[in-house]
Structure formats: C-alpha cells, structure tokens
Amino acid sequence: MTTANGTSFEVTERTRLRRRPARGAYDEATVFGILDAGIVAHVGYAIEGQPRVVATAYWREGRTLYWHGAAGSQALRAQAGGIPICVTVSQVDGLVLGRSGFAHSLNYRSVMAFGRSEAVTDRAAKRRGMDAFIERLYPGRTREIRRVQDAELDMIAVIGMHIDEASAKVREGGVNEKDEDLAGPGWAGVIPVHTTLGAPCTDARIGTGVALPPSIGAFTQDARLDLALGENARAVRD
Amino acid sequence: MTTANGTSFEVTERTRLRRRPARGAYDEATVFGILDAGIVAHVGYAIEGQPRVVATAYWREGRTLYWHGAAGSQALRAQAGGIPICVTVSQVDGLVLGRSGFAHSLNYRSVMAFGRSEAVTDRAAKRRGMDAFIERLYPGRTREIRRVQDAELDMIAVIGMHIDEASAKVREGGVNEKDEDLAGPGWAGVIPVHTTLGAPCTDARIGTGVALPPSIGAFTQDARLDLALGENARAVRD
Numbered sequence: 001m002t003t004a005n006g007t008s009f010e011v012t013e014r015t016r017l018r019r020r021p022a023r024g025a026y027d028e029a030t031v032f033g034i035l036d037a038g039i040v041a042h043v044g045y046a047i048e049g050q051p052r053v054v055a056t057a058y059w060r061e062g063r064t065l066y067w068h069g070a071a072g073s074q075a076l077r078a079q080a081g082g083i084p085i086c087v088t089v090s091q092v093d094g095l096v097l098g099r100s101g102f103a104h105s106l107n108y109r110s111v112m113a114f115g116r117s118e119a120v121t122d123r124a125a126k127r128r129g130m131d132a133f134i135e136r137l138y139p140g141r142t143r144e145i146r147r148v149q150d151a152e153l154d155m156i157a158v159i160g161m162h163i164d165e166a167s168a169k170v171r172e173g174g175v176n177e178k179d180e181d182l183a184g185p186g187w188a189g190v191i192p193v194h195t196t197l198g199a200p201c202t203d204a205r206i207g208t209g210v211a212l213p214p215s216i217g218a219f220t221q222d223a224r225l226d227l228a229l230g231e232n233a234r235a236v237r238d
Numbered sequence: 239m240t241t242a243n244g245t246s247f248e249v250t251e252r253t254r255l256r257r258r259p260a261r262g263a264y265d266e267a268t269v270f271g272i273l274d275a276g277i278v279a280h281v282g283y284a285i286e287g288q289p290r291v292v293a294t295a296y297w298r299e300g301r302t303l304y305w306h307g308a309a310g311s312q313a314l315r316a317q318a319g320g321i322p323i324c325v326t327v328s329q330v331d332g333l334v335l336g337r338s339g340f341a342h343s344l345n346y347r348s349v350m351a352f353g354r355s356e357a358v359t360d361r362a363a364k365r366r367g368m369d370a371f372i373e374r375l376y377p378g379r380t381r382e383i384r385r386v387q388d389a390e391l392d393m394i395a396v397i398g399m400h401i402d403e404a405s406a407k408v409r410e411g412g413v414n415e416k417d418e419d420l421a422g423p424g425w426a427g428v429i430p431v432h433t434t435l436g437a438p439c440t441d442a443r444i445g446t447g448v449a450l451p452p453s454i455g456a457f458t459q460d461a462r463l464d465l466a467l468g469e470n471a472r473a474v475r476d
Contacts, residue, residue, distance in 0.1 A: 019311055042328070052350075053280050072256070085289065088291035145337055145338055152338075174441055194433070203412055206426055213424065
C-alpha cells in the first residue's frame with residue numbers, strides 16, 4: 001500500500017487489520033482518496049443493540065464526514081443526539097477468478113471510519129454544508145443555480161462525524177493461487193469492474209438552447225465516476 | 239414501484255418507509271431483484287453499542303443471505319454467536335441535477351434487511367454454501383475448477399442471516415423541481431451511472447490455448463454488472 005508523506009490515522013484496536021495486514025492502510029492520502037472517489041457511504045448506528053445501515057451520499061471536510069436528509073428522518077433524528085457511528089465506503093474494482101474456489105476474490109477499495117455523530121443545527125453552517133456537498137460533486141454548481149432557501153434548510157437535517165479512527169483496505173492485482181493449483185486446468189484471471197457515466201439526459205422542460213454546464217465537465221460520457229469525483233474533489237480543494 | 243404477484247415482506251415499524259413512501263417496496267420480486275443484482279453488501283452489527291459496517295460479498299438462498307470470511311475474523315466470530323444484523327445493499331443508477339440545490343438527488347436502488355446472524359458450522363453445509371456462492375457469480379464454475387478442500391473449509395467461517403424483515407427503496411426517473419424553479423435559468427437533467435465490465439485479463443501463468451470459460455459468459459466487455467449478476471442468479475435458479 002502507498003505510504004503517505006503526510007499524516008496517518010492512529011492504528012487502534014478497532015481499526016488494526018488482523019487478517020492480511022498488507023491490504024491495510026491508515027494514511028490520510030489513501031483514506032481520503034477512497035472517500036473522495038466515492039459517492040454513497042453506508043452509515044451504521046445502533047439503537048438498543050439493533051444495528052441499522054443506511055446508504056447515503058456524503059461529503060468530507062478535512063477529517064469530518066457529513067451527510068443529510070429529511071429533518072423528520074428517524075435515522076437522522078437518532079444520529080442528531082450524538083451516538084457512535086461507523087461509516088463504510090467501498091468500491092468494487094474487479095472480479096478475480098482462480099483455479100480453485102478459494103482463489104476467487106474481488107478487487108476493491110474500502111474505508112471504515114469511526115466517530116460520533118453530531119447535528120449541524122446552525123442555519124448558516126447548514127447552508128455552507130449543503131453548498132460544499134453540491135460543490136464536491138459539481139464544482140461551480142452553486143453559482144449556476146439559485147441560492148438555497150431558508151425554508152429548505154429548515155426541512156433538512158445535516159449530520160457531521162469527526163473521524164476519530166479510520167482504516168483503508170485495498171485488494172488489487174491478479175490471482176493469488178496455491179502453487180499446487182498453478183499447473184491445474186482451466187482459466188484464471190481478472191475481469192475489471194468500473195462505474196462509468198452515460199450521456200447526460202437533459203430534462204424535457206429545458207429549452208433546446210441550454211448548454212451542458214461547466215460544473216459537470218468531469219462527467220463526460222464513459223468517464224469513470226470514481227476518477228471524476230476525485231478530480232472534482234481536488235478542483236474544489238485547490 | 240412494481241407490485242409483485244408473489245409474497246411480500248411484512249411491513250414493520252422497522253422497515254416502513256416514513257419519508258417518501260412511494261419509493262418503498264416490500265415484495266420479494268423487488269427485494270430479491272436488487273439483492274441478486276448486487277455483489278457487495280454492507281453488513282452492520284453492534285458490539286456493546288459500537289456499530290460496525292463491513293463490506294462483503296454475499297449470496298442468497300430464498301430468504302436467507304450468506305457471507306463468509308477467514309475463520310479468525312473478529313467480525314465473523316462476533317456474528318457467529320448470533321446477534322442482530324442489518325444488511326444493506328445499494329446501487330447508484332444516476333446523478334440528478336435540478337435548478338436548485340434542493341432538487342439535486344441520486345437515482346438508486348437499495349435494500350435494507352434485518353435478521354439475526356447464525357454460523358454455518360457443518361462442513362458439508364459450508365461446502366454447499368461456498369459452491370452456491372461461486373455458482374451465483376459464475377454459473378457452472380464449480381465444474382470448471384477443482385473441488386474445495388476440507389482444509390480450506392476449515393479456514394473459513396460462513397454466516398447466514400434469515401431475512402426477518404426487509405424493504406427496498408428506489409429512486410428512478412428525472413428531476414423533481416418546484417414549479418417556481420421550472421422557469422429558472424440553467425441546465426437540469428440526469429447523468430446515468432452504470433457499473434460495467436472490462437475485458438477479461440487472463441492470468442500470466444495460463445497457457446495461450448486456454449479459452450475463456452462458459453461460466454463468465456454473461457460478463458462480456460462493457461456488459462452491465464448488475465444485469466449480468468441478475469441473469470446469472472436466474473440461470474442458477476431455473
């Protein structure tokens with residue numbers, strides 16, 4: 001795994017990879033790189049021992065992750081109180097087929113991040129958050145559209161989670177087979193998996209003279225979503 | 239949402255969609271369709287109130303979901319004891335951009351399933367499970383490769399979860415904007431997102447005369463992963 005020159009997350013009992021430690025990484029560059037290339041996180045929390053995992057879009061500012069939803073949402077109301085959270089972001093990069101069932105695997109990138117949820121209640125902070133969310137996906141978009149209304153801000157809840165601990169786990173490359181299986185019959189290899197963009201489909205109510213906006217410039221047809229998102233995250237940051 | 243002619247999951251306090259109930263579905267056809275089109279589930283569980291969400295490949299037999307991993311895995315050891323679990327499977331289908339921040343959204347399909355974990359400890363059952371897992375991904379693959387060894391079965395843990403409750407949530411279609419924003423300036427529309435397959439990359443140690451196997455027939459270059467997985471699931475079932 002890449003070792004960043006910069007800061008790393010502390011390796012804790014909760015995040016230390018016991019199985020296949022070579023697949024683990026704790027440096028911000030790897031962790032943030034995976035987070036910034038993703039669009040949906042799986043947010044886990046528990047109420048009276050009952051776990052729930054909610055898939056939700058998210059954004060990141062430094063070591064804090066944010067997500068939002070309807071103010072009345074049961075999940076967000078529970079999280080607003082400040083509870084332990086585990087956020088996992090994962091992406092499949094390939095199907096790995098070996099000459100034994102055991103050697104079959106997936107190539108993937110994933111991050112598991114731990115922290116406590118906290119409600120963002122201040123209207124100005126919610127506005128900044130929602131704008132940052134839009135800008136993370138579509139740089140410059142907030143200047144292309146009208147301003148968020150106060151009434152809209154009041155209809156949503158924004159939750160933040162400072163990442164107290166995080167680890168990345170990555171499998172990449174080819175088939176790992178036992179030596180005894182190398183001579184065996186049959187095919188083995190990797191089938192790459194990519195998430196890509198289709199051609200933008202303009203809303204039927206838009207006039208024919210309206211061009212595609214600069215904010216979706218990275219989302220060209222057949223572009224990879226993870227690379228476009230990573231590029232956009234850097235564009236906003238730089 | 240499609241209403242299946244067949245069986246539905248009971249709508250419970252835990253699974254009833256309070257927000258946007260029109261996006262919810264509880265019929266097996268919809269729930270199983272999303273599960274069979276996915277490859278990685280996010281499995282949530284909690285230990286002493288601390289949630290964890292682990293991304294893992296899975297398979298399904300009727301109303302039971304299965305996943306596996308190294309026998310020594312902390313997560314699987316915790317789950318082997320029989321604890322409440324929430325399994326969430328989600329897929330992004332499109333980026334939705336409106337002429338207000340509020341009208342931005344994602345098209346997606348997701349399933350949230352609740353149950354209790356249970357270890358599959360019998361070696362024969364583990365073997366059937368691992369074969370079913372391989373066959374779900376690559377129909378006929380178990381006949382192309384050598385048999386799973388007992389020693390290999392002993393190195394893994396297999397966890398099953400009967401789905402006690404489940405709901406699906408789907409957003410599809412175009413932009414939902416307020417009437418007052420329709421006349422506004424700028425572009426609005428949907429950018430489709432698809433997860434697709436690249437060209438199979440044969441392992442360097444395979445002879446040049448070895449053809450691609452029938453088991454990966456659905457994974458042709460540029461094919462959609464979700465459709466190929468759904469097709470394979472039907473091929474195994476029928």
